[in-house]
Amino acid sequence: MKKLITFEGIEGSGKSTQIKLVAEYLIEKNVELLITQEPSGTDIGRKIGGILFNREHYYMCAETEIFLFCAARAQHVREMIMPALKQNKVVLCDRFSDATYAYQGAGRGLDQEFIKLINDYSSMLLKPDLTLLFDLPVEIGLKRATERNNLLKEPSSTDRFERENMDFHRRIREGYLNILKNEPDRFRLIDASRDVDTIQKEVRRHIIDFINL
Numbered sequence: 001m002k003k004l005i006t007f008e009g010i011e012g013s014g015k016s017t018q019i020k021l022v023a024e025y026l027i028e029k030n031v032e033l034l035i036t037q038e039p040s041g042t043d044i045g046r047k048i049g050g051i052l053f054n055r056e057h058y059y060m061c062a063e064t065e066i067f068l069f070c071a072a073r074a075q076h077v078r079e080m081i082m083p084a085l086k087q088n089k090v091v092l093c094d095r096f097s098d099a100t101y102a103y104q105g106a107g108r109g110l111d112q113e114f115i116k117l118i119n120d121y122s123s124m125l126l127k128p129d130l131t132l133l134f135d136l137p138v139e140i141g142l143k144r145a146t147e148r149n150n151l152l153k154e155p156s157s158t159d160r161f162e163r164e165n166m167d168f169h170r171r172i173r174e175g176y177l178n179i180l181k182n183e184p185d186r187f188r189l190i191d192a193s194r195d196v197d198t199i200q201k202e203v204r205r206h207i208i209d210f211i212n213l
């Protein structure tokens with residue numbers, strides 16, 4: 001049985017924080033896991049991410065952006081995710097194909113049919129079995145992301161996406177909520193404006209129920 005669980009949501013919604021905490025818990029329970037992320041889940045993906053997130057590439061066109069994300073996904077699915085699923089591992093993935101619909105579709109305005117084609121091809125038609133959507137107002141998410149970046153070594157580490165305007169981020173949030181509306185069974189909507197522990201309890205519950213732990 002396939003167990004691909006994805007974590008989605010706008011910048012600063014707490015995906016990486018929550019995936020780390022739930023992974024620690026599942027490892028303690030001896031669940032065999034792959035913990036990974038897009039686009040940087042492989043060496044090649046990390047290099048592609050370097051191009052995608054570089055602030056100096058502010059003029060990158062949307063078409064280049066989607067091809068690069070999907071190139072990283074193609075590698076990630078074939079090199080990491082498929083092999084892990086074949087070994088019966090539970091895969092926890094920080095962002096996946098829904099992010100392409102939200103960012104390059106709702107955010108950049110690329111055509112849905114085109115996105116479906118390139119997404120399906122790069123992901124080998126692999127769909128998440130369960131998706132946790134971390135939802136919160138964009139102002140809060142961006143504030144958290146900025147505060148996090150300020151703590152990093154490079155003070156001006158804001159990336160190309162975090163520098164986008166509020167409207168862009170609002171479209172992403174709405175884009176995610178629209179995908180959820182069309183596939184309510186696959187999604188769990190999580191109010192990400194609450195504190196870390198409260199959210200983590202809910203995340204654990206959803207995952208435990210899903211994998212029958």
Ligand SMILES: Nc1ncnc2c1ncn2[C@@H]1O[C@H](COP(=O)(O)OP(=O)(O)OP(=O)(O)O)[C@@H](O)[C@H]1O
Nearest residue numbers: 010011012013014015016017144145148194195196
């Ligand atoms: N529930 C929360 N309440 C307050 N702060 C939080 C909460 N969850 C995470 N944070 C903090 O907010 C910042 C962003 O969280 P995190 O990096 O997990 O978000 P993310 O969704 O992975 O963001 P990105 O999309 O940029 O990767 C971090 O500094 C984190 O410690």
Ligand SMILES: [Mg+2]
Nearest residue numbers: 015016017094
């Ligand atoms: Mg993150």
